[in-house]
Amino acid sequence: MTEPAAELPISDARENLADVVSRAHYAGRITYVTRRGQRLAAIVPADLAEAIERAEDAIDVEAARAALARLDAGEAPISLTDLRQELGL
DSSP: OOOOOEEEEHHHHHHTHHHHHHHHHHHOOOEEEEETTEEEEEEOOHHHHHHHHHHHHHHHHHHHHHHHHHHHTTOOOOOHHHHHHHHTO
16 A cells, blocks of 8 residues: 655654654655655655665666676777766856
């Protein structure tokens, strides 16, 4: 069972943290913690956060494999200086 997402001011989240965490764990509820109506953070079920981390890791692994394949195909690597310049750093 998954409850619909909720928004909760940070002061209420502080006072009800145990309940908010329990709802995330047992009911699958995502709670957005807000300040002046702006979302600052989210309390999510751990399995959801872990799934997101696994997906991000898979994307990173695929990007690394693609970069290595380009190098193996003879593409020249980009220097750190050039990368910084390209990113505007």
